[in-house]
Amino acid sequence: MNTGNTKVMNRFDVTSRLIARLKHEEAVIGGIGNTNFDLWAAGHRPQNFYMLGSMGLAFPIALGVALAQPERRVFALEGDGSLLMQLGALSTIAMLKPKNLVMIVMDNGIYQITGAQPTPAAGVADIVAIAVGSGLARSSWAADEEDFERLVDEAVSTGEPSLIAVRIDDKPGVGATRRDPVQIRERFMHGLGVREPL
């Protein structure tokens, strides 16, 4: 995997750094498993959506939000194993070019939550090269935490979709999302201003 000299970071730390930079009620979609556990642990926000299934759909769900609310910045957090299930979504996003969508891939090369089995891509495929080849020109590896923050700042000031890949360690998520799908969805819609609470 051609990740150069990128540092191995930690998912919870990187997620917390992202959340700390969000000041404009940006939507954040957390992919299945540890990705949304760490989003939950980083501190619940009304604009967070947590996936409890449908592995691989964090980017498509985020794309839908981005198309519905073009004035709102939308972030999607996805694991490498999840992304491998839905690589075609990268081309769909490249074709539609939503200017308000930022994709973040947490790449540890393993299915951590099921027992740390290596993904088929581990050691052979490069997520950023796949994204670039799918038509997402603004795709980069984050070299370290400071570089990640710089890439996030760049992504929110550019006029095209961006993908940031982060090499992470094999640690499990810090928290555990409450498995209440209706409440998760309803609160997210309140957070996006689509609905008022009863």
Place this chain on the structure above:
Amino acid sequence: MAIAEQQASPQVAQASSDNSWHGIVLQTLKRNEISLIPYVPDRVLTPLIKNLHADPFFTTFATAREEEAVGIVSGAWMGGRRGAVLMQTSGFATLANVLASLAVPYQIPLIMFVSERGTLGEFNYGQSLVCRTMRPVLESLALEHHTITRLDELEFIADRSIKQAVTTQAPVALILNPLLTGGKVFDK
């Protein structure tokens, strides 16, 4: 999922008059403010897809897989924009996981139009088998679904079903039967 592999059928050349099946579907979508239409193409759906692309009211685009399209319209609905997914029977067969883990438990009014292959003149054994999995999957999740066979019932069923999906926050599958669309036949 059968992408156009044959020459254009006579339906492609047919104008989208308001009383064609695809004209009625397009107008019913518009009247219900459903503007986001991701699809995986199907020969029978071609005139509908062509006319949706031509109408600036709609954002119409192909996705690589049907579950990707389901994710997109689910996100859009949470963001306040309505969508519907177009697919073929074989595409529906890929959706059990996303229906059971996203659309149903999160109470998302997922609107699906399924062009029915595998019956009434099917020439591909695999298509006829995959068709038989569709209604058992819908029924196992107690999902609302209607098989539309008659042009004079199409608008009523589609319009009422869309409104019911939205107000009850539950998915619906509208199955477009060959009796309605003409279907796809072996033409050699």
